[in-house]
Amino acid sequence: MSVEKINNLEHLIPLGESKKIVDHKIKRLTAPGENYGSLMLSVDVTVKTPTGNEEIHAVAKTVPPNEFIQEVFNTPVTFRNEIAFYKNIVPLLQQFQRQHGVKEIIDFVPKYYGSRVNLKGDEGEVDQDAVLLMENLKIANYTTLDRMQGFDLNVAKLIMKNLAQLHAVPLALKLEKPEIFEKEIKPYMMLWAPKEQQHNVMTKQLSDLVDDIEELKPFKERILNAFDQQMKPRETRETFATITHNDCWVNNFLFKLENGKPVKSIIVDYQVCSYGSPGRDIVFFLFSSVNDHVLKKHYDDLIKLYHQTFISVLEQLGCVTTPFTFEALEKEINYEARDSQFGHVAFMLFPIFAPSGEVQDITEFSPENMISHKVSDLHKQKLVFVVKEFIKRNWI
Template structure:
């Protein structure tokens, strides 16, 4: 993609000196990210100070903007970094928490448009964030998934996000409703996109002999995606709502994961924490890790969630493990099987061979025969869901 520019970059970064040189290039390849265009921006000032950031902009194709409801989701993601994260950190500090949450990239600036007269999102909207790759964070290959140690790091981050959100909602509901809740809007994909993906799903399940014992159950899966069920209290909280391999970056030292960062909060919602836990576990773990450790990792997440709630002086009885299991059962049966198996389509899709990001359309995703890795992952999910009575 040529001629990449960000107008008024100096104003966005609010630098004390003028920019002498800027280098901008695409950060992710087509097929690795669909809901936005990610750019690496290297800035050199007149005094040779260097700053490396990531610029997130709208996807160039209007059809992709429509699919991801960009006027709403981009506004919400700006608010996540600009308003929600500072609100949650301030709440922690107020309760004497010394090690506040650190699961997101540093925020450098944003705008909805060039005019700043309203919050209407247009093609000049941009969100500037820390370049996590410069800080040593990397993405794991999406078709392989996370090992056990990395999975625990990310589940701990999710427990922080969910737990602080629950505590703020319970203890300072006015602040939660003013500064957090308005930006947690569920995304409903266009009906034609779901019809397309449902057709692909049905074709795939009929092509895998190992799924034959489950076919009748799989054909009865409810694909009514008009909108998620209403969130249930008291568990409802801030949900990342898209926590899969590409949306978690990891720093490794001597081959061991030591830190993680969650990215891409554009479709965050007010929903059950169980949605994030199930979606992450079944979409993003190595198959052997999922089979051996699924129940243990669910326990690990819950222990961390309770730890966050205790630290923030919440009554934890309503959030006991038996009640959380009910959340898991509900979301597994009503939302997360469909969400997860459909997500396998882009996870295991080959990198798109297009000349320009603007060429990508919703129907381009997953227009290939399922790979062996895709089919094996689907078998694992079906068997594990069936074993727990979720399908």
């Protein structure tokens, strides 16, 4: 399949007998550096109806045309899992909320249009004809923000509320209907970790970078030891265990702005969702994607906001909230920061601060060039900040 072609597009969108696709246009959606795990296409479809033509503006997520990237992201598994998230899990969580009379149900996920893992449908292996079709949020005036600047306080608050809901709703479902959670959600949760060869390449990149930053040289052993933690088996602590996004970096959030201020956020890219601690998403999001000055001044405020929202959602869904104290949440955050998230953040700073125009196209990614661009001063400053904050909090 051509990277800018979708076979049998008419079978992906359920239109009904009275409607028919009469035209469509497909083109690349994202520039190099904006997306790493899949190929993103914009799909504009003209549909003929009995009363005239309608336009559907969609985004197609397709299998990356690169075997190395498919291996990195375990595409045969993660692509199928992401389809299940949009097609089955989100409606299940929304219906659960409605059953409890909740009016403000999960609405930070793009609208799902259709999907397949191959031309045979949902059976068989994921191949190059696999497609996940969702609404094009840019048509609805959603936009990404500058990935190198880091989010301001208002944006960070929006996202912390959304993350609290993303974590709390499935947790409540697990507590009330454990058999449904086990059957309908758990099978599509997979904890992603880099393979040993990938980790070795990443370690070399980080080691070279630390050698180039005088301020970090005294901490090199601590930094590399903490980076290696991501390769160790992880314990799942059942009290807080829920759906975790695992890829909460700046480019996976889109925002609707009014008078230059964010009023709503959307979270995308659920391919590496797992079953585990919400602390993973909290630590990774805050230290990869929030402005340093905001984090220094408002870290505690953001954690408190998350916890207040988390408890409020659980209460709406009839849960006993006694086990989920603020102190218990802090322990979860501390555990995940020490256990898994330093390596996650340290690696992700490479794509976040990749200079525009220096990132390879996804079709050309290899172990050697995926993060081989020149390291900017902004990247170095951010790494110094992260290391110092993790040391200050006794996380590394």
